[in-house]
Amino acid sequence: MMTDIQQQITALTERLHHLNYQYYQRDISEVSDQEFDELLAQLARLEQQYPDLAHPNSPTQRVGGTITxxxxxxxxxxxxxxxxxxxSEADLREFDERVRRGLEGADVAYVCELKFxxxxxxxxxxxxxxTQGVTRGDSTRGDVVTSNVRTIRNLPLHLRPEGAPQPPEFEVRxxxxxxxxxxAELNQEREANGEALLANPRNAASGALKLQDSAQVAARKLRFYAYSFLMPGRNQFPTHSASLEALRAWGLPVSxxxxxxGTIEEVLDFVHQWDKQRFELPVATDGIVIKVDDFRQQELLGFTAKSPRWxxxxxxxxxxxxxxxxxxxYQVGRxxxxxxxxxxxxxxxxGTVVKRASVHNANQIAALDLRLGDMVFVEKGGEIIPKITGVDVAAxxxxxxxxxYPTECPACGTPLIRPEGEAHFRCPNDRGCPPQRKAKLEHFVSRKALNIDGLGAETVGRFxxxxxxxxxxxxxxxPAKAAELAQLDRMGEKSVQRLMAGLEASKQVPFDRVLFGxxxxxxxxTVAEKLVNHYRTVEALAAATATELAAVPEVGGVIAESAAAWFQEPENQQLIERLRAAGLQLALTGEAPQPQSDRLAGLTFVLSGVFEQHSREELQHLIEQHGGKITGSISKKLSYLVAGDKMGPAKREKATSLNVPIIGETDLLAMLPTATDEAETPEEAAAAPAEGTSETSRPAAGAGQQGSLF
Known part of the structure; x- marks a missing residue:
């Protein structure tokens, strides 16, 4: 018999699954976003208190959080x-003829689907x-990315019972x-952050699924369309089209x-219809898939070594x-x-009229030998971003x-620089160049930073x-200029009041979003969040050296050098003080986690390579929880280099030359307190061996110990 808590968790789980289905499959919002979030938070709290009662496909899995x-x-x-x-359309007709020959002239129908x-x-x-999500891989084996797949909002974690009976187990492709x-939004953010643009949505989706942190995957807002049903033994459906209808009834998203x-002519009509119409869809497509509809006929036609004949x-x-x-x-970015x-x-x-195209950088201009007045060939990269692919030299x-290429900034006249290893020329006048200053303001008020209500990019640019x-x-x-603002076109008193309220509310925005802004x-x-969780206050962050910053998980040397240099600039230090005076959040609220022991006090560690039992971040957490410190470089003062699989030879050679001890993951774990140590009562402590007893008489740290640490 279910307990009250079990009933609550089950009821909330089923309710949230239903709301997700209504929202993502039927475009119906039965409740407000706030009410949905409150239900989700309620379920998360119960699951945190009673983890053994959580459903494996709980809606809380949508936000991710698993580190792989x-x-x-x-x-x-x-x-x-x-x-x-x-x-070739001629090849499609030939395909139809092969199918009909293989079926000895029997009637055949096809299902045409857009190729997403x-x-x-x-x-x-x-x-x-x-229960599992697996990539194509080499067609026989693929990567298991179940935790990442669970974050996809329109993909049901459990199916509805409607329609045809569901077999006990089956696969959906x-x-x-x-x-x-x-x-488009992701590329805008990357451009604003000075990062290379992604070539097309397919690469972006593939890269997202390879991320090790499922919370980051959830932020990429991926979606799913089902197009195939497979089950052990004979398929319970007579046709592919019937299986698609069943998948839809069970709650799976089918385009x-x-x-x-019924004929190849109808197939070609479908191909012609979507030649242009596909550009109206909010998803990239590159073709049409044509399948024989009847599963029995598919079986008769069979396969070649690489592909189905049907x-x-x-x-x-x-x-x-x-x-x-x-x-x-020439445009100047943030x-x-x-x-x-x-x-x-x-x-x-x-499907659009193109007037502008990307040329990327000076290298591409030189590689294409572009000249003003040239007749150029233009394509859309991934049919998304227009780009110049060649020149009609004969014309x-x-x-x-x-x-x-200009040698001075087109906006402020400052001589351009080209940092070693970079493709872009840059204007170094970040405080005096108007487009850079305006772009920094637009970034600060953006949705993922301070998100100031009433102050979007256009308004702040106008100000x-x-x-x-x-x-x-x-x-x-x-606020001191409210009267002046109210006199501006398209502002007015209500707009000013909204802006003032937005500015006041932004003072409660968490520190990590302020840092990002x-x-x-x-x-x-992600880097802002990691830095804030590690240092907790802007003072501690500003005092950190580049070497110390580089030791924070997911913060490499280039990021560390950039952040350290930024905080060393007097103008930026003044900016921080002015933001502090304005009342913004520049520290994490709440108490910092307390160390579990001082077993590693006074010791410093470098972590390198891939570890078997824990992620690098987990090992860093363990070291810090027991009094140790992490650094990013090897020196004579280093206590230990912790070596994992695939560690570079340069670090090993340097540690050896400086006589720095090299230990493995198991050695590190053995240095930590055991479960017995942590459970020791005052009475047990009194009965412990006298001082001077060999340290090796303590129980060794083993696999069972780890359960007490997490």
């Missing part, structure tokens, strides 16, 4: 073969519960993808763009245009990177001259142009 050092692999029960593909540009995934369900608006076609993919050719390059415009943008004569391309004017604000701290001087180069959301 490396992904295990699993063998596919049914190989994930690739499809033969073609760019994402990552193929195999999902295992048992008793209606999601489908595509995990990044929606185009999410991809409503598929169609059953299916083929038609790929749309990349749409290209030819137009004239009129000018190169980090000072100067990016060239080609201004073109308008040309229709992939080039005889007197054309190569484009000379900057009017000299009402100059930097982040000056935003908090705006400062716009320190390379310090994104």
């Amino acid at each position: 050092k490396q992904f295990p692999t699993a063998e596919h029960r049914y190989p994930m073969l690739s499809l033969g593909n073609t760019y 540009d994402g990552v193929a995934m195999s999902l295992a369900y048992q008793q209606g519960q999601l 489908g595509e995990i993808f990044m929606p185009l608006p999410v991809f 409503d763009t598929w169609r059953r076609c 299916a083929i993919a038609y790929k749309y050719p990349a749409e290209a245009g030819r137009t004239r390059l009129q000018a190169i415009q 980090t000072g990177a100067v990016t060239p943008v080609a201004l073109l004569d308008p040309v229709p391309l992939a 080039r004017p005889a007197d054309s001259q190569p484009i000379v 900057f142009d009017l000299s009402l604000v100059t930097d982040a701290a000056s935003l908090y001087d705006l 400062l716009g320190i180069r390379y310090v994104g959301e």
Whole structure:
């Protein structure tokens, strides 16, 4: 009989699964976002108090949180073969003829589906519960990424009982993808942070699924479409189309763009329809998949060594245009990177009219030998970002001259620099260059930073142009200018009141988002969170050296150098003091975690390589919880180098040359208190061996010890 707590957890779990289905599959919001979040928080609290009662596919898994050092692999029960593909309609007719010959002239129907540009995934369900997610891999084995898959919001963790009976176990094949608006937003953030842009949504989705922290995967807002059903023995459905209807009834997301076609002419009509219409979808597509609908006929047709004989993919050719390059415009970003943008004569391309195209950097201009007035070929990279792919040299004017990249900032005239190893030229005048200063303000008020209500990018840019604000701290001087603001066009008293309330509310934004909002180069959301959790106050963070910063998990040397240099600048130190005076959060609230022991006090460690029992972050936590310190470099003062698998030889050689002891993960764990140590009562302590007893008489740290530490 279920206890009251079990009943509460089960009821909340089922309610939240239902709300997710209604929202993501039927576009119905039965409750407000706030009410949903309150239900989710209530469930999370119960699961934290009673972890043994939590459902394995609880809705709380959506936010992620699992850290995976490396992904295990699993063998596919049914190989994930690739499809033969073609760019020719004639080949589709030939495919139809082969199918009909193979079926000895029997009637055949096809199912046509859009080919979404994402990552193929195999999902295992048992008793209606999601149990495993495996990538395609080499078609016979793939990576097990179940914790990452569970974060995908429109993917049901347990299925609904509607429709056809569900077999005890089956697999669903489908595509995990990044929606185009999410991809565009991610690239905007990367550009603002001075990071390289992602080429296309498929690469972005693939990279997200490889992240070791499932909480980061959840933030990438991936989505899933199912397109195939597999089960042991004979398939319970007669046709592929019937299985798609069943998957939809069970709550799995199936794109409503598929169609059953009775002839090859209907198939070609479908291909023609989506040639242009696909660009209206919020997901990247690159073709059409055509499958024989009848499962019995699929079985009769069989497979080649690499692909099924009953299916083929038609790929749309990349749409290209030819137009004239009129000018190169140079844009200055928040980090000072100067990016060239080609201004073109308008040309229709992939459902839009293209007037601008990326040229990326000076290297590409030189590689293409671009010249003003050239006739250039333009494509959309991944059919998303227009880019110049070549030059029609035969149409080039005889007197054309190569484009000379500017040596001075187009906005402020400062001589440009090109840091070693970087492709972009940069303007180093970060405090005097207007576009950089404006972009820093826009970043500070952005949704993932301070998120100041009533103060979006356009408004703060307008205030900057009017000299009402100059930097982040000056935003908090705006209340004294309320009367002046109310006189501006499109402001008014209500807008000013909303802005003032937004500024006041931003003073409660957590420290990690304030740090992210400062716009320190390379310090994104995740790095900001790691730094804040490690140092807790801005004073401790500002006092840290680059070497110390580099020892924080996920903070490498380049990030550490950038952050340390930023805090050493007097102007930035003054900015911090002005933000403190304004009342912003520059420290973590609450007490810092207390050390569990002083067993490692006075010892310093460097962690290098991949470890078997714990992640590097977990080992760092253990060291710090027992009084030790982590550093990022090897010196004579270092106590121990903790070596894992795949540690670079340079660190080992340096440690050996300096006589620094090299230990393994097991040696480190043996230095920590055992479960017996931690459970010792005062009476047991009194009965302990007298002082001077050999330290090795203590129970060795073993696998059982770890349960007491977490």
